[in-house]
Amino acid sequence: MNKETMTVNMGPQHPSTHGVLRLVIELDGEIIEKITPHIGYLHRGVEKLSEHRTYHQTIPLTDRLDYLAPMSNNLGYVLAVEKLMGIEIPERAETVRVILTELTRLKSHLVWIACHALDIGAMTVFIYAFREREKVMQLYEKISGARMTSNYFRVGGLSADVYDGFEKDVQEIVDTFPGHLDTYEGLLTKNTIWLQRTVGNGVISAEDAIDAGITGPALRGSGVDWDLRRDNPYSGYEKYSFKVPVGENCDTFDRYKVRLIEMREAISIITQAMKALKPGPVLADEPQVCYPPKENVYNSIEGLIHHFKIASEGFPAPEGEVYQGIEAPKGELGYYIVSDGGNKPYRMRVRPPSFVNLSAIEKMAKGAMIADLVAVIGTLDIVLGEIDR
Amino acid sequence: MDIFGDIPWYIYFAAMILKVLVAFVFVLLTVAYATYAERKLIGFMQVRIGPNRTGPIGLLQPIADGIKLFFKEEIIPAQASKFAFVLAPLVALVPAFISFAVIPFGDSIQIAGYKFPLQIAAYADKAGTVYDLNIGVLYILAMASLGVYGIVLAGWSSNSKYSLLGGLRASAQMISYELAAGLAIVCVFMVSQSLSLQAIVADQSGLFGWYIFRNPFLFVAGIIFFICSLAEINRTPFDLPEAETELVSGFCTEYSSMKYAMFFMAEYANMVTVCAVMTTLFLGGWHGPLPSVLNFIAKVYVLMFVCMWIRATYPRYRYDQLMKLGWKVFLPITLFLIMGNAIWMTLFK
Numbered sequence: 088m089n090k091e092t093m094t095v096n097m098g099p100q101h102p103s104t105h106g107v108l109r110l111v112i113e114l115d116g117e118i119i120e121k122i123t124p125h126i127g128y129l130h131r132g133v134e135k136l137s138e139h140r141t142y143h144q145t146i147p148l149t150d151r152l153d154y155l156a157p158m159s160n161n162l163g164y165v166l167a168v169e170k171l172m173g174i175e176i177p178e179r180a181e182t183v184r185v186i187l188t189e190l191t192r193l194k195s196h197l198v199w200i201a202c203h204a205l206d207i208g209a210m211t212v213f214i215y216a217f218r219e220r221e222k223v224m225q226l227y228e229k230i231s232g233a234r235m236t237s238n239y240f241r242v243g244g245l246s247a248d249v250y251d252g253f254e255k256d257v258q259e260i261v262d263t264f265p266g267h268l269d270t271y272e273g274l275l276t277k278n279t280i281w282l283q284r285t286v287g288n289g290v291i292s293a294e295d296a297i298d299a300g301i302t303g304p305a306l307r308g309s310g311v312d313w314d315l316r317r318d319n320p321y322s323g324y325e326k327y328s329f330k331v332p333v334g335e336n337c338d339t340f341d342r343y344k345v346r347l348i349e350m351r352e353a354i355s356i357i358t359q360a361m362k363a364l365k366p367g368p369v370l371a372d373e374p375q376v377c378y379p380p381k382e383n384v385y386n387s388i389e390g391l392i393h394h395f396k397i398a399s400e401g402f403p404a405p406e407g408e409v410y411q412g413i414e415a416p417k418g419e420l421g422y423y424i425v426s427d428g429g430n431k432p433y434r435m436r437v438r439p440p441s442f443v444n445l446s447a448i449e450k451m452a453k454g455a456m457i458a459d460l461v462a463v464i465g466t467l468d469i470v471l472g473e474i475d476r
Numbered sequence: 477m478d479i480f481g482d483i484p485w486y487i488y489f490a491a492m493i494l495k496v497l498v499a500f501v502f503v504l505l506t507v508a509y510a511t512y513a514e515r516k517l518i519g520f521m522q523v524r525i526g527p528n529r530t531g532p533i534g535l536l537q538p539i540a541d542g543i544k545l546f547f548k549e550e551i552i553p554a555q556a557s558k559f560a561f562v563l564a565p566l567v568a569l570v571p572a573f574i575s576f577a578v579i580p581f582g583d584s585i586q587i588a589g590y591k592f593p594l595q596i597a598a599y600a601d602k603a604g605t606v607y608d609l610n611i612g613v614l615y616i617l618a619m620a621s622l623g624v625y626g627i628v629l630a631g632w633s634s635n636s637k638y639s640l641l642g643g644l645r646a647s648a649q650m651i652s653y654e655l656a657a658g659l660a661i662v663c664v665f666m667v668s669q670s671l672s673l674q675a676i677v678a679d680q681s682g683l684f685g686w687y688i689f690r691n692p693f694l695f696v697a698g699i700i701f702f703i704c705s706l707a708e709i710n711r712t713p714f715d716l717p718e719a720e721t722e723l724v725s726g727f728c729t730e731y732s733s734m735k736y737a738m739f740f741m742a743e744y745a746n747m748v749t750v751c752a753v754m755t756t757l758f759l760g761g762w763h764g765p766l767p768s769v770l771n772f773i774a775k776v777y778v779l780m781f782v783c784m785w786i787r788a789t790y791p792r793y794r795y796d797q798l799m800k801l802g803w804k805v806f807l808p809i810t811l812f813l814i815m816g817n818a819i820w821m822t823l824f825k
Contacts, residue, residue: 117645204791208713209791210518210522215522456794456796
């Protein structure tokens, strides 16, 4: 029988391709026969740019990778450079980093639940989640001066200590957040239509998920118990106790549940970290690498020269190569840095979780309908800034 | 001429034109302000404010939107089938309004010794007997089916794949749900013994006279009719033909300016119409504690509120799930309801 398929070009301008993803789909009626993702519409050459910048100057570039979780990107990068330099950072800086990256996880997952629900048609959850995200954004703004491109972490610690009242603001988020999560669950988890749309949708088995290199909640949704925070701890995560949720049915609903539990666990980590937060320095005592304190820069010529040297020349890193992966909200975010001994990386490679996760889209949505494809894009939680870099 | 009965032809025409004008303007205003009410209501439900810039609390927003759309550039895609492309919005809009002709929106009123029933397609003779379209319900069903042509034409003539998919979804969906809706109405016929809407409303006086409260089968039939109506007019959770996140804007992707506005109006006019039909068939029409017209309006508005409320709450069905719901759930249930209703009527006559 002669069967003709219809080719539909979905994106880069399409309401549910989360940015500038372009998918060329072969359709038989509404059934998807083939998906070809086309990427690169947001390519800015972050990896190449970083070869021409000192180690500190690359930090703001990392903000713009996964622009929904800038602090996680910062963290992965500074951890990689610190590993290369062999720097120990003060405990307070480490704890603040954990608090902020867990808040970033909340922020990123809020955008995920918002867009995922909107893609499936539940408009209200979208607005509610953005309301909560605004709280985290305001905290971001207070702490770093920017709502999205935070550029707050530094090699060796933080750019500045947190502001007065930081604890109170975090506590407010921690106190109110579980209630908000219950609201989303009330709107979605027991909603018949939501269940019909997500249960059994976008199934990918554990083997396939591992083969495709999927990481993060998408991997755990398929039943693989793997979380870098627990299995390869960094930034002092070994000090906190938290559960790693794992799904069973490998479908969109399980990934949804995994992310929701992850948000609750993030709250628990933040609470533990807030208890462990002790006063102290937030920048390592490494004058060769770290910026001097601001009062020295303004009040002494030595401080000014010190600042100028670090800002203009940066610092030379020892020859070698280093890989540091962290559990970013979307999966394993890795930075691979090769140094030839200069003050700039010889090569920096980012392993973006979204890029790898996107590669499984055909496996997850083939044979399903267009509406399922939209749900799959939502459940993969991709960000094009990270995919195209 | 005896088609006017024994009332003078000029009174007949004057009353008719007046009724048409009043009803049409009222529906048009309701349509305009339904868009405003929807944005405002969903805004409140979603901790937003909704339109509040144009006029006091945004009350002039529908007018501003209308003016804006009117002055937008008309874009007809080069590959589109022009005639059908221009025709489609009209075909969608007219049936949406025309169903209102047979809906009784109030009790008859007496002016200067003549009796005027508040229903466009009806008149009363000197003796006070009200004559209306004796197949009113069939007429409504027929007009509701016409609406699908506008959407299919729009989807096909745009020569866009998203529009085509939207049009296909719409045609399949509207036809399947019409069936279940029609069967739900059969339960009403069985009780009313008439297809005339005047007779159906007259039979529903008093709260427990409302058909939806007559017996459990009619209650379920009423709910199914309302859900099927939502599907027939492409409202959430059945808004697949224009599912934004899947098909960009579905059948009206390529439309701009007034032609888009007409689809928009058709959607809301359809909402007013199905709420009016639901009120007439199941919720006692204009019967109630207030003056008759106000009862009718209040009931229609409450139903419209429910439509908007559903939109703020529910996600969207998938195409195959929607068809399954229509054919495998609602159709058998309505068939069962007809049988149950018949048994009930025989037992508790």
